[in-house]
Amino acid sequence: MFLIIEDSPIVQKILQHTLRQQGIEPVVFASTKAEGIELYNEHKDSVVAALVDLNLPDAPDGEMVSYLLDQRLPVVVLTGSDDLNQRKELLKSGVVDYVIKENRFSYQYAARMLNRLERNRSITALVVDDSSTMRQAVTSYLRLQNFQVVEAHNGAEGLEKLESDISIKLIITDYHMPEMNGFAFLQQVRHRYDKRPLAIIGLSSQEDADISVQFIKKGANDFLQKPFQQEEFSCRVTNNIEALEQFVAVQEQATLDYLTGLRNRRYFIEEGDALVKRLQAEGKPFTVALMDIDSFKGINDEYGHDAGDAVLKQLAGYLQQTFFRFHMARYGGEEFALILPGLDTDKAYGLLDQFRSYVADQLFILPDDDYIRVTVSTGVAPFSPSNKSMLHQLLLDADEALYAAKEGGRNLVVVHDPTLSAD
Numbered sequence: 036m037f038l039i040i041e042d043s044p045i046v047q048k049i050l051q052h053t054l055r056q057q058g059i060e061p062v063v064f065a066s067t068k069a070e071g072i073e074l075y076n077e078h079k080d081s082v083v084a085a086l087v088d089l090n091l092p093d094a095p096d097g098e099m100v101s102y103l104l105d106q107r108l109p110v111v112v113l114t115g116s117d118d119l120n121q122r123k124e125l126l127k128s129g130v131v132d133y134v135i136k137e138n139r140f141s142y143q144y145a146a147r148m149l150n151r152l153e154r155n156r157s158i159t160a161l162v163v164d165d166s167s168t169m170r171q172a173v174t175s176y177l178r179l180q181n182f183q184v185v186e187a188h189n190g191a192e193g194l195e196k197l198e199s200d201i202s203i204k205l206i207i208t209d210y211h212m213p214e215m216n217g218f219a220f221l222q223q224v225r226h227r228y229d230k231r232p233l234a235i236i237g238l239s240s241q242e243d244a245d246i247s248v249q250f251i252k253k254g255a256n257d258f259l260q261k262p263f264q265q266e267e268f269s270c271r272v273t274n275n276i277e278a279l280e281q282f283v284a285v286q287e288q289a290t291l292d293y294l295t296g297l298r299n300r301r302y303f304i305e306e307g308d309a310l311v312k313r314l315q316a317e318g319k320p321f322t323v324a325l326m327d328i329d330s331f332k333g334i335n336d337e338y339g340h341d342a343g344d345a346v347l348k349q350l351a352g353y354l355q356q357t358f359f360r361f362h363m364a365r366y367g368g369e370e371f372a373l374i375l376p377g378l379d380t381d382k383a384y385g386l387l388d389q390f391r392s393y394v395a396d397q398l399f400i401l402p403d404d405d406y407i408r409v410t411v412s413t414g415v416a417p418f419s420p421s422n423k424s425m426l427h428q429l430l431l432d433a434d435e436a437l438y439a440a441k442e443g444g445r446n447l448v449v450v451h452d453p454t455l456s457a458d
């Protein structure tokens with residue numbers, strides 16, 4: 036929950052609109068300090084941050100801001116004044132940001148800050164610096180922005196923390212450190228965790244422009260020269276974290292099938308290969324299967340492509356409900372692939388046949404509200420502890436079994452018979 040304390044009804048209206056637009060909710064509004072305190076006490080446990088006007092009818096000199104800072108609540112100040120000294124003093128006293136009411140962009144910025152404060156709560160930042168003074172300063176700036184923070188005295192300790200805490204997404208590292216300097220640490224991080232999304236900001240007090248270039252070249256996202264202002268630090272952290280989140284969102288999108296929302300073939304193969312190797316190394320049972328909608332071309336031909344799409348989406352929903360624990364994807368047009376860890380052939384057969392029977396009993400709703408019956412056929416690559424085939428081969432086996440299911444009349448689950456295999 037967010038607490039907004041602002042006496043102008045017009046500004047309240049604009050904020051209400053802007054916050055709603057950015058999906059920031061729930062929000063409670065107060066117009067005076069007295070109301071603000073009452074609302075704060077009422078929602079103490081759920082308030083994430085407050086956006087507070089400096090000048091209120093019963094608190095003309097920022098008394099409301101001081102009150103909330105004393106309660107250790109993150110506060111973004113909203114003001115009509117552009118007094119630089121006041122701004123400096125407020126930032127020094129611990130407010131997260133200082134926003135001047137200029138135009139709609141200011142309100143959008145304030146909303147963005149509130150949103151950030153909420154999201155930062157689930158992000159851990161790692162601060163790597165041998166100087167305890169610097170570590171404390173950086174840590175306090177990060178805590179102000181609502182990050183969880185872990186500290187390390189040097190690169191080696193930093194690597195340990197990174198290994199044990201997967202919630203670390205942001206690293207602030209100094210350059211000059213004993214044993215392992217910032218560059219060596221950075222190179223190790225990027226080498227060991229090439230797939231892990233991490234925003235890294237390098238710090239150095241040296242007046243040497245080359246250090247910033249080297250930091251960036253070695254894989255840092257940004258660089259700051261010490262001493263720096265809290266505001267610059269916060270802005271850079273925010274920009275880098277937002278860029279990282281956008282990158283992760285795009286990456287996530289690239290693993291999804293646009294029509295059904297299931298994972299796509301690329302994701303299935305990339306992650307599936309590693310999964311199969313891991314299961315084999317651990318000696319755990321698993322089963323690979325391919326499922327295909329029967330006579331799907333006929334559905335398209337008779338009812339149109341949109342009807343075919345509707346069938347795919349409805350079936351994907353059933354697959355999601357039943358197999359959400361497993362590794363599954365839309366493998367091709369009307370084909371779905373599954374890896375079922377923990378299930379040997381008999382158990383997998385049982386589950387897949389139950390699903391086959393469930394699908395056959397459903398009505399599939401078409402865009403014109405007409406409905407049809409749909410069946411699926413499934414091929415299963417049998418599991419045996421001695422079979423060390425790679426995913427690629429297991430999919431070929433499952434495909435052969437799927438072909439046999441189609442030949443056998445469809446609406447069937449068939450387990451691959453290696454003795455009938457062409458090779």
Ligand SMILES: Nc1nc2c(ncn2[C@@H]2O[C@H](COP(=O)(O)OP(=O)(O)OP(=O)(O)O)[C@@H](O)[C@H]2O)c(=O)[nH]1
Pocket residue numbers: 294327328329330331332333335339340341342343344347367368369441445
């Ligand atoms: N509506 C729709 N159709 C698709 C999509 N992707 C592939 N298809 C169609 O799926 C159909 C697949 O047909 P086939 O593989 O020949 O299958 P079938 O012969 O009808 O049925 P079986 O022999 O039982 O496999 C083709 O007509 C494709 O055009 C899609 O995203 N949406």
